[in-house]
Every structure is written in C-alpha cells, then in structure tokens.
Amino acid sequence: MTLPAIIDALQCGTFDREVLKMLRDGGYRCVTPTLGFWEGTLESLDSLARWRDMERENAELIRIVRRADDIRACIADGKLGILLGYQNTNLLEDRIRYVELFADxxxxxxxxxxxxxxxxxxxxxxxxxxxxxxxxxxxxxxMARCGILADCSHTGDRTALDTIEHSPGPIAITHANPASIFPHARNRSDRVIKALAERGGVIGCAAYRNITPDWACATARGFADLIARTVDIAGVDHVGVGTDFSYKGDDAFRAWMRMGRWSRQLNYGAGSASAPGAVSKPDWLPSADRLSDLVPALGEVGFSEPEIAKIMGGNWLRLYEEVFG
Structure with missing residues (x-):
C-alpha cells in the first residue's frame, strides 16, 4: 500500500538538522516537538525564537505549521511540518491574556x-x-477561542474528564495508552478515553517503554495490536500515534524533565527506582524513521487502507482542523 502521511503528536529531546532530515525522509509530514516542560514565559519565548531560527536555517526541510492547510502543504511538497507545543502551562505565568499572545x-x-x-x-x-x-x-x-489544542496526557483522570466536559471543542491525549491494558499513573482510564472520543478528541498511542507493554515494544505487530485494542475502546476515528520518542537526551535533560527547579529529591518521572535512567527504545522502533514499519503491521491486524491512513495521521489532521482551522 502507499505510505500514508505520518503525523506524530508528541516527541521531545534535542532536534537538529540530522533529526529533522531523518523525520522528513521517514515519511513524517507533521510532528509536535516539546518546546518546554517547566519553563516560564521568557524561557518559552526563547524556545519559540530558536525554532524560528531553525525554520530559516532548514527552509528546504521544514515549515512551522499554524493551520491544517499548512500540513496539507507539507504532504504535497514533502516537507516536515512542525506543530509547536509545550508539555505544561508554566509559560502563561498565571496570565489569561498570554494564551492569545502565544497563539499569535x-x-x-x-x-x-x-x-x-x-x-x-x-x-x-x-x-x-x-x-x-x-x-x-x-x-x-x-485556548479553544484562540485555536490551541488542550492536551491532558499528564493530568489526572478527574482533571481530564473536567476538561473534556468543559472545553467548547474537542481535546487530545497526545501520548498515553489505556490503563486497562497497561496499568500506570501516566496512562488513561477507559472512562476518560471514551469521554474523549464522544467529544471528538483523539488519543495518541505512546511507544515509551515505561508506559507501554513489553509485547507492544517487541514488534511492530505488537504495537499494532495495542492500537487495535485502543480502537476497541475509542473507535477508529479517535486513535492516532504520539510516540513520545526522545532524541539525544542526557542525564541533565532527564533531570530537568523529571525534577525541573521544584525538587531537591530524586524523581523518576514515569520510571522507577528499578528503571531510573534512560530506557531503551522499542525493539521495533530503534529510530523514529522506522515508524513506517507500523503501516503493514496495522494491515496484518485487520485495518483497511483508509483506516490505516486515519491512524497514521488523518485523525490528527481532522482534529487540528477542527481546533485551529
């Protein structure tokens, strides 16, 4: 089958020209990098400015996308779309008006x-x-008024349910798995996933080993099975991919990601004392450009070509268009 346009709703780490070229050549047409975890307004503006510099320096590879049509342009001309996002709201520093400013x-x-x-x-x-x-x-x-997608990947279930109920439009869980399949605080309950789908949202299945079953890390077919079981909960129109793939992270990066400036104590994030450091990539996904291996695996577990296109990117594109045009 023809390789569908790949949209990955969440990655993190250090993005450089090597990474950007690998993603573009691997069939990605949009990815959301993590611009920040704990940073305040000024640091978050610095991150935005660095991405604008990268866009200028790598204009033949990438474009920063602001609308669904920008992603369609990437599909047409083969560039990698960069959808700007943060894994926290510290950048607002308690100012409601900053939502609109960052959207602009x-x-x-x-x-x-x-x-x-x-x-x-x-x-x-x-x-x-x-x-x-x-x-x-x-x-x-x-956020809904200004065209910013609300992400509840790291919230508690009650906060996620409140957000789904209160948001004027659909929201996302960009990188998590069903807790009914792999029990972990970072994964979401079936109740949350079903409520998300009922309001038109999308969950991105994560390939981060700490929150993903071993059998789904072993082979692309196993990860396709994880997606199929998530589709059983949410429906085929509400499941995508949010790998949580990380690039070139070292101990200092992991310490910032897990502890920021708020703690003197050792924190493991989604890891544990038995798995304290970097975790290995899934066996089937040693580098992000191998995500295309998921396409035939999805066919093997029974998805049709149009359904595969939805899971690999079409569902995100539909959601993005509904939220920010």
Whole structure:
C-alpha cells in the first residue's frame, strides 16, 4: 500500500538538522516537538525564537505549521511540518491574556499540567486530583477561542474528564495508552478515553517503554495490536500515534524533565527506582524513521487502507482542523 502521511503528536529531546532530515525522509509530514516542560514565559519565548531560527536555517526541510492547510502543504511538497507545543502551562505565568499572545506566535498545543499539580488542575502523580480549577476552566475556554489544542496526557483522570466536559471543542491525549491494558499513573482510564472520543478528541498511542507493554515494544505487530485494542475502546476515528520518542537526551535533560527547579529529591518521572535512567527504545522502533514499519503491521491486524491512513495521521489532521482551522 502507499505510505500514508505520518503525523506524530508528541516527541521531545534535542532536534537538529540530522533529526529533522531523518523525520522528513521517514515519511513524517507533521510532528509536535516539546518546546518546554517547566519553563516560564521568557524561557518559552526563547524556545519559540530558536525554532524560528531553525525554520530559516532548514527552509528546504521544514515549515512551522499554524493551520491544517499548512500540513496539507507539507504532504504535497514533502516537507516536515512542525506543530509547536509545550508539555505544561508554566509559560502563561498565571496570565489569561498570554494564551492569545502565544497563539499569535504560533503555539498550537498546550498540555494543561505536567507531572505536578499547577494552577489549572491536577497531575497524574498527585495523590488527590483536584480537577480543573477556576483558572483552568478559563484557560481551557480561552485556548479553544484562540485555536490551541488542550492536551491532558499528564493530568489526572478527574482533571481530564473536567476538561473534556468543559472545553467548547474537542481535546487530545497526545501520548498515553489505556490503563486497562497497561496499568500506570501516566496512562488513561477507559472512562476518560471514551469521554474523549464522544467529544471528538483523539488519543495518541505512546511507544515509551515505561508506559507501554513489553509485547507492544517487541514488534511492530505488537504495537499494532495495542492500537487495535485502543480502537476497541475509542473507535477508529479517535486513535492516532504520539510516540513520545526522545532524541539525544542526557542525564541533565532527564533531570530537568523529571525534577525541573521544584525538587531537591530524586524523581523518576514515569520510571522507577528499578528503571531510573534512560530506557531503551522499542525493539521495533530503534529510530523514529522506522515508524513506517507500523503501516503493514496495522494491515496484518485487520485495518483497511483508509483506516490505516486515519491512524497514521488523518485523525490528527481532522482534529487540528477542527481546533485551529
């Protein structure tokens, strides 16, 4: 079958020309890099500025995308679309008006919380999930108005359900798996996934070993089975890919990602004391350009060619168009 356009809803790490070229040549037509985890406004603006520099320096490879039609342009001319997003809302620094400002600068995805409770809501790692706060409700409304996709990949389930109910439009879980398949605080309950789908949202199945079953890390066919089981929960129109693939991360990067500036204690993120450091990539996905191997595997588990096109990118494109045009 013809390779469909690949859209990956979440990656992180250090992106350079080597990575960008590998993704473009591997069939990716849009990827969301992580521009920040704990950074405030000024640092977040620095990250945006660096990506604008990268776009100028690699104009033949990439374009920063702001609309669904920009992604379609990448599909037509073979460039890699860069959809700008952050894994937290620290960049707002409690200012509702900053939502619109960052939207005007091209930000299209914001994860409401990262690994801690914040001003918007509860994290998956808190003992008690507060749900969406008053400020959180205003931010979610403002994000919908300004065309920014709300992401609940790291929130607690109550905050995710509140966001799904309160948001004027569909939201996303860009990189997680069903907790009913792999129990982990970072994964989402069937109740959340079904509510997400009922409102038109999409969940991106993650290939991060700490939150993914061993059998889904072993082979592309196994990961296709994970997707098929997620489709059984959400429906084929509401499942995509959000690999959570990371590039060139070292111990300092992992320490920042897991602890930021908020802790003196050792924190493992989605890992544990028994798996404290970097985890190996899935056996079938040693480099991100091998994601195209998932296409025939999806066919082997029973998906049709149009359904495969939806899972590999079409569902994200539909959601993006609904949220930001």
């Amino acid at each position: 600068l091209g930000v299209r995805v914001l994860q409401l919380t990262y690994n801690n409770q914040n001003e918007l809501g509860g994290s998956c790692y808190e003992k008690e999930d507060s749900g969406l706060t008053r400020f959180g409700r205003e931010v979610v409304e403002e």
